[in-house]
Amino acid sequence: MSSLNPSRTAASPRAWRELERASRRENWGRAWYKFSHNPLSVVGLITVATIVLLALLAPYVTPYPEHAGPFTDFQNAKQPPSLRHPFGTDVVGRDVFTRTVFGFRFSLTMGVVVLALVVPPGVLLGLLAGYYHGTWVDTLIMRVTDIFLAVPPLILALAIASVLEPNLFNSMLAVSLMWWPWYTRLVYGLTAQMRNEYFTVSAEIMGASRWHILFREILPNCVSPIFTKMSLDMGWVILIGASLSFVGLGVQPPKPGLGTMVANGARYLPDLWWIALFPALAIVVIVLGFNLLGDGLRDLFAAEEI
Amino acid sequence: MPRPLAALIPVLVLVLVAACAAPQQPSAPAPQQAAADAQGAGPATAPETQVLRVSFAWPTHIDPAMGSDFSSATALANLYDTLVFPEPDGGVKPWLAESWETSPDGLTWTFRLRQGVRFHDGSELKASDVVYSMERLLTVGEGFAYLFTGVVERVSAPDDYTVEFVLSQPNGLFLPSLIRLYILNEDRVRANTKAEGPYGENGDYGQEFLQTHDAGSGPYRVVEFPLEEYLLMERFEDWWGEFVPNAPDQFRMIAATEPATVRTLMANRELDISDQWQPIESLEALQQIDGVEVAAFSNMTGFYFMLNNRLPPLDDLHCRRALSYGFDYDTAVSLEWPGTTAMVGPVPKALGGHNPEVMTYPYDPEKAREELAQCRYADTIQDYPIEFVWVSEVPDEEKFALLFQANMAEIGIPVEIVSMPWLSVVENTSKQETSPHLVSIYVSSDLPEAGPLLKQRYHSSTAATWSQNEWLLDPELDAAIDDALATLDPEERFAKYRAIQADLAERAPSIFVYDQVEKHAYQSYVDWPAARGEVIPVMGYNLWAPAIGLDR
Numbered sequence: 001m002s003s004l005n006p007s008r009t010a011a012s013p014r015a016w017r018e019l020e021r022a023s024r025r026e027n028w029g030r031a032w033y034k035f036s037h038n039p040l041s042v043v044g045l046i047t048v049a050t051i052v053l054l055a056l057l058a059p060y061v062t063p064y065p066e067h068a069g070p071f072t073d074f075q076n077a078k079q080p081p082s083l084r085h086p087f088g089t090d091v092v093g094r095d096v097f098t099r100t101v102f103g104f105r106f107s108l109t110m111g112v113v114v115l116a117l118v119v120p121p122g123v124l125l126g127l128l129a130g131y132y133h134g135t136w137v138d139t140l141i142m143r144v145t146d147i148f149l150a151v152p153p154l155i156l157a158l159a160i161a162s163v164l165e166p167n168l169f170n171s172m173l174a175v176s177l178m179w180w181p182w183y184t185r186l187v188y189g190l191t192a193q194m195r196n197e198y199f200t201v202s203a204e205i206m207g208a209s210r211w212h213i214l215f216r217e218i219l220p221n222c223v224s225p226i227f228t229k230m231s232l233d234m235g236w237v238i239l240i241g242a243s244l245s246f247v248g249l250g251v252q253p254p255k256p257g258l259g260t261m262v263a264n265g266a267r268y269l270p271d272l273w274w275i276a277l278f279p280a281l282a283i284v285v286i287v288l289g290f291n292l293l294g295d296g297l298r299d300l301f302a303a304e305e306i
Numbered sequence: 307m308p309r310p311l312a313a314l315i316p317v318l319v320l321v322l323v324a325a326c327a328a329p330q331q332p333s334a335p336a337p338q339q340a341a342a343d344a345q346g347a348g349p350a351t352a353p354e355t356q357v358l359r360v361s362f363a364w365p366t367h368i369d370p371a372m373g374s375d376f377s378s379a380t381a382l383a384n385l386y387d388t389l390v391f392p393e394p395d396g397g398v399k400p401w402l403a404e405s406w407e408t409s410p411d412g413l414t415w416t417f418r419l420r421q422g423v424r425f426h427d428g429s430e431l432k433a434s435d436v437v438y439s440m441e442r443l444l445t446v447g448e449g450f451a452y453l454f455t456g457v458v459e460r461v462s463a464p465d466d467y468t469v470e471f472v473l474s475q476p477n478g479l480f481l482p483s484l485i486r487l488y489i490l491n492e493d494r495v496r497a498n499t500k501a502e503g504p505y506g507e508n509g510d511y512g513q514e515f516l517q518t519h520d521a522g523s524g525p526y527r528v529v530e531f532p533l534e535e536y537l538l539m540e541r542f543e544d545w546w547g548e549f550v551p552n553a554p555d556q557f558r559m560i561a562a563t564e565p566a567t568v569r570t571l572m573a574n575r576e577l578d579i580s581d582q583w584q585p586i587e588s589l590e591a592l593q594q595i596d597g598v599e600v601a602a603f604s605n606m607t608g609f610y611f612m613l614n615n616r617l618p619p620l621d622d623l624h625c626r627r628a629l630s631y632g633f634d635y636d637t638a639v640s641l642e643w644p645g646t647t648a649m650v651g652p653v654p655k656a657l658g659g660h661n662p663e664v665m666t667y668p669y670d671p672e673k674a675r676e677e678l679a680q681c682r683y684a685d686t687i688q689d690y691p692i693e694f695v696w697v698s699e700v701p702d703e704e705k706f707a708l709l710f711q712a713n714m715a716e717i718g719i720p721v722e723i724v725s726m727p728w729l730s731v732v733e734n735t736s737k738q739e740t741s742p743h744l745v746s747i748y749v750s751s752d753l754p755e756a757g758p759l760l761k762q763r764y765h766s767s768t769a770a771t772w773s774q775n776e777w778l779l780d781p782e783l784d785a786a787i788d789d790a791l792a793t794l795d796p797e798e799r800f801a802k803y804r805a806i807q808a809d810l811a812e813r814a815p816s817i818f819v820y821d822q823v824e825k826h827a828y829q830s831y832v833d834w835p836a837a838r839g840e841v842i843p844v845m846g847y848n849l850w851a852p853a854i855g856l857d858r
Binding site for chain 1: 564565566585587588591637640641698701704705707708709711712714715721722723724725
């Protein structure tokens, strides 16, 4: 707003900005207060923050970073968990803890890249379909969306990932192809509802462009549901990614994918239980963390809207 | 808060499935109870039916002109009879053929057939069936056809019980090769031949029918064969030969190598003999189960990293040698069952005519680097990552893949590991364009001497099969192998084998990893000749059911 009238008075823009900043600080403060009083959300936040930190600093915090690459040490294979190897070692002698931490990297990359790939087109299509509600644009976009939603997600991802060469990028591509319709659906509903709200109508009457209405009036009002969905989706995307790598379509060896590690370790259950158990627990923790965080955010935004 | 919990369900299911797939430790069941368990586990059969259940790596081909791998050879040996039968010492004994004679020039072989042998449909086996079987095998040209291609010129039946083979040149291995000529019921195959097919007036030569049915006279016959699950055979009571008194009534070959599955089946007494592809960890755990033992015996099988000699950078000898010097053989051997030894040259040491003096490539990273420096791809080696394909039904192979990758990283050669189901390996290695840089495969000799294995591995006639990923396509080598196989005098023949091995070893066409020991876990109530040390050194015959007793 302040940028609209920079030259009227010298003092008022600064005052405006001060005011805006103060109210934003207050909003954030209130939000954080609310958020921090939900213990589960805080647990989620801490879990996610820890995992992100571990993943970013993986080469520095893990005891044997070389075990995430081409490495074998059969002398030390199949060691149960100990102080030297907190999660034990696998059948070729690699430290399971190190590989699990590096596995977080690929899982997080998967989540972040997939969401970065799906959210912009999904949201854009939803905005268009919602704004042109009832026209052929709406029909075209939403029927294609329906088709994609009708195919079981894992099956579609499996089909795509197995036709393409198996690697991390292609599995991200496969998951992205099946994920965008959810955002289209979400934003479509919100937009269709908002285009009849007073603020949209008045903007229209004042002669605002469609561009302005879509991106300055409607989109900002969709941001909090989108962010909530993203944080909840993060866990799901990681889970689908792990399922793909469980069947061998994700990260290729010797790079550690959590799903691949579970799949390989399952062969040696129950005697060498640590090889499969720890990566499986890692998946549990990361998915749980993102879901708790997402839930906290949802409660927060829902309360704010009321 | 339903959502986070809902998200966990798949993970929990995953963990649970893995955990449940692992066997419970059986609490030493009483003998009767074990027997009852075993009965309950079998198919819907009468309670007294004794079923031998063995797991295998799939697929299994029961068409005698198609199958050539371990499970196929086992099925074929049980479904069909052959003119001669392999013996533990590597020789052969009369079987459908009661006697035979050779012309002085060694070109004409005349066999007298046993009379009164019945096919599974009750009709009598005649000489014309033998003629038909040989002609069909040569025409279709797959499976074990390579043993006879270019060897047999003509086959005829002067009367109902006499067969005459005319060879194109003398061949020292013709007689033992006949263990791979499975005799088909000509009438039955013709009655089920489709008119349309690639074989002219022979239509499809009965290939579609024989894919899921048998037309044999062997001790067992097909009951049902859902292609991707199992092959169920039942005893053929009118078989002319002898069963041991407690031989199984039915023989069920099961498509399963997944260690967790095999362990559960074994612990529940739902499996009598395991496949030979269980990882060492799995065998050690299987041994802990009450009443389960592990049999290990040499079976003339070599473990090869088959290099595609036509695909850059492996079309350069020095690059291939770099790979050979760069691999840590001792560690590979130490990962295997006791008794495994590093391979010396291109054939297993137990084969007649093995050459112990060939050039070898002991593990030496320094030498590997020197060889790599001489390779014309030395500067661009990073652009040619070696694709290492391992057979996903054989989990132990992944360890060797990872070891190889780590070894190569040391000398600066990039390696990509790909796990591939056996079916796809067979398909990909059948064409030069789809053959990978390297595929790790166990190859068993079909006969107890070096020649046939050399032919199977390196002769042009086998280039488009899974047993050769090298694509040598070298006419001189072909001629040398053919010449050796045609040599009648064993001493002379073995000398020729040795010369071929020396030549091959210098070319480093493959990485010769180790001579395999075949391992199976089995229930101690199985009276199994191979476990007693009566090993027949021919692929498939150690699971010849008429000789296996069940003492449940």
